Amino acid sequence: MDTVSLTGKDLAAAINADSKARAAAFAVAPRLALIVANADPASAWYVNSLRKAAERLGIACDTVDLGADASVETLRAELAARSADPAVDAIMLQTPLPAGVTLDDVSSSIAAPKDVDGVSPLSLGLLATGLPGFVPATAEAVIELLKHHEIPLVGKHVAVVGRSNIVGKPLAQLLLAADATVTVCHSRTPDLAAVTATAEIVVAAAGRAGLITGKHIAESATVIDVGTNESADGGIVGDVDADSVRGRAAALSPVPGGVGPVTTALLMRHVVDAAGNR
Amino acid sequence: MDTVSLTGKDLAAAINADSKARAAAFAVAPRLALIVANADPASAWYVNSLRKAAERLGIACDTVDLGADASVETLRAELAARSADPAVDAIMLQTPLPAGVTLDDVSSSIAAPKDVDGVSPLSLGLLATGLPGFVPATAEAVIELLKHHEIPLVGKHVAVVGRSNIVGKPLAQLLLAADATVTVCHSRTPDLAAVTATAEIVVAAAGRAGLITGKHIAESATVIDVGTNESADGGIVGDVDADSVRGRAAALSPVPGGVGPVTTALLMRHVVDAAGNR
Structure with a gap:
């Protein structure tokens, strides 16, 4: 199967163009x-x-x-x-x-009104209850990237690998709000592949290079790679072993160039939103 | 298989005895x-x-x-x-x-210091980050009931049916903190039984009488019933069809007499805890 690359560059550019125009409208x-x-x-x-x-x-x-x-x-x-x-x-x-x-x-x-990466307890509680507030940008970027590539979430089974306070847990909240069935796996999950292979979408956010391989993925699944691990040559590599997943997954977000640019664009959009609270 | 009844009455009595002694120690x-x-x-x-x-x-x-x-x-x-x-x-x-x-x-x-049922956004955010705060009593009661009956959570796959802000979502946080792998299912999950039947522990918190039947449960699973639905005769019935689950599940919490009394006991314990903040 040809695996589609879920790039984030076009989406990031569109968000940035909008933010730039909005930022210019402020006197300060x-x-x-x-x-x-x-x-x-x-x-x-x-x-x-x-x-x-x-x-x-x-x-x-x-x-x-x-x-x-x-x-x-x-x-x-x-x-x-x-x-x-x-x-x-x-x-x-x-x-x-x-x-x-x-x-x-x-x-x-x-x-909370200035917490543009949504890290404070109050911001995370507003997210949990569905009230307005800033959402951690990386978690939001996963949702926006899926939307941009027209991958539906309603009724889909999504496995999130990683339970950090800034990605895995807030992402689970966003996915539930989008009507997905959500499984959160982590380092204490005894047979990770057995769980992730039942999901239609797998989000790798564990912070371990190459953790997710072909055997972790159902045929035709969508895979989002949130990992930004330093590689031996000074670059960054994701949590997904792209070579082993490609050809099996229907779609995979690249690292770099997938979730990353969208995260930065959303952070900057949040800054412009926050200025609207003046 | 004989299905063990996970009653909450002994646990509630023990919590209450402790709360009564602690309450008596306050001048007011x-x-x-x-x-x-x-x-x-x-x-x-x-x-x-x-x-x-x-x-x-x-x-x-x-x-x-x-x-x-x-x-x-x-x-x-x-x-x-x-x-x-x-x-x-x-x-x-x-x-x-x-x-x-x-x-x-x-x-x-x-x-937040008086929010003994943990419903405010700040309380829920403290829970999400693992910081001290009051946890919704019903969600906490599920964890305490499992602990009391010595049912381990580390590395277990738990399916939570229901995504309310006061039970399903906070319970998912508590289960993750206890090192379980957690799946949250809900009304938009297309094939509920297919998901719940893969779990070692199923928590029914959807608010629909008789939703969970034998076909939703893996052989030897543990089932916790959080439902408190009014029955035709004015009593309360759970979300679990006990007759169809009994004999298949290893353990099932009764309604009434399971999660309910533990929830009330924990709420009262929280009141005594809150008095300690004076």
Whole structure:
């Protein structure tokens, strides 16, 4: 079977064109505060790409580097100060965080109206109840990519591999809201392939390179690869072993060029949305 | 096969004994405000049973009846006032709500430290992230009933039938936290039996009498019945057709006498916990 490549570039371009036009309509440009507290090269690369994306769309971006040794208290104080600052529309906290600090330790200090990556408990609770709020961009990107490629979700069985607070769990909520039957699998699932092979759509969001192979996939399934793992040569590779899945799956999103650009575009759209809350 | 009955009465009695001793240790008894805005006989019966349960445990209980025509604004104002009242430790909003009012319209007016049934967006977000907060009592009762009967969850495949904000969705979070693989099915799942029959544990929380029959259940599965549907004779019946499941399932929780008494006991335990936040 020919496996269709579910690219995200066209969709990202369309979202970005819309965001750029909307951003230009503000008397004062939408402003994102990007909080960093690590010395990780991959994070620095991603922060730089976010800054460039913002610049292209007419979004102001302040990068605040608190250093890799920042304490929970420092992070909370910075997030609370930006939440209270009327000049800042949107806040994003970059990971990884300093050793010993988890996202849950500090995320509640991001005010929900500025929480453009939907990481705070309140944002996640609004998502769980179906109330308006910002949804984690990566989870939303999976849904938007499927919609863009006209892959229906109503009544479909979707297996989500990974139960992180920023991808797997919020994605399960979005899929349920879209009327899919949803199975969440994870590292403690004893026979992963037995579960994923029963699904019509498999979303790989475990953060393990090459975890999902042909034997994990039903014939003609759709496969969405959320993984962004560093490869030996310094590039990124997904959670899906594309060579073994291709020819068996009906469709597969590439890494890079699938979920990734849509995630960045949605983050920037959220920043423009947040500016609308002024 | 002999199907074990997973009764909740012993567990509820043990929880209640502990709550009663803890409640007695407060100089001023823990106080629950029970907000009612309906004229539903089943609700009145349940409110009365909660009042009696509170009384037996030494918990003060104020019933506030806002009438079946209460507006969103009236409900929000009442919930906010009780949230701000230092004499009130805990707040529970009884359903059904007036026509046109949903729980999501008003639940965010319940302050999280008093939200003993875990219905507010913040409470649900704390649950999703694994942070401390009150968990919806019915969802928690399912987990506690399984633990009490020593039915392990790690690595087990659990099918939850129903995706309500107060049972199905929070239960899925608790099951994931307990390392189960979780599938959430619902009214838009095209072939329910095909999904539930692959699970080792099935939780019926759809609110439809007799929905789950023998054909929905794998041989030797464990079945938890969360349903409380009114029967023709004025009693309550579960979502499980017990006659058709018995003899096939390894274990089944009865209705009444299964999840129900544990739910009430956990609610009361939460009231005592909330009093500890004074």
